[in-house]
Amino acid sequence: MEVPDDVTLALRQAGLTDVWGALSAGKKRGMLHTISLAKRAPTRIKRIQKLIEALTSQDAR
16 A cells, blocks of 8 residues: 555654554554545544654654
């Protein structure tokens, strides 16, 4: 599954591209699927923010 541009941008701005790269394909697919189901832009933005928060907390471990 290709990573959408807005998700890639958010990962780069947060400095989490390495953390994202270390995830399994299934984990990435699940996270991207949740984001892709958003019907409205504000919902998509919130879901991307939650993704960044989840990866940040994972990176801190």
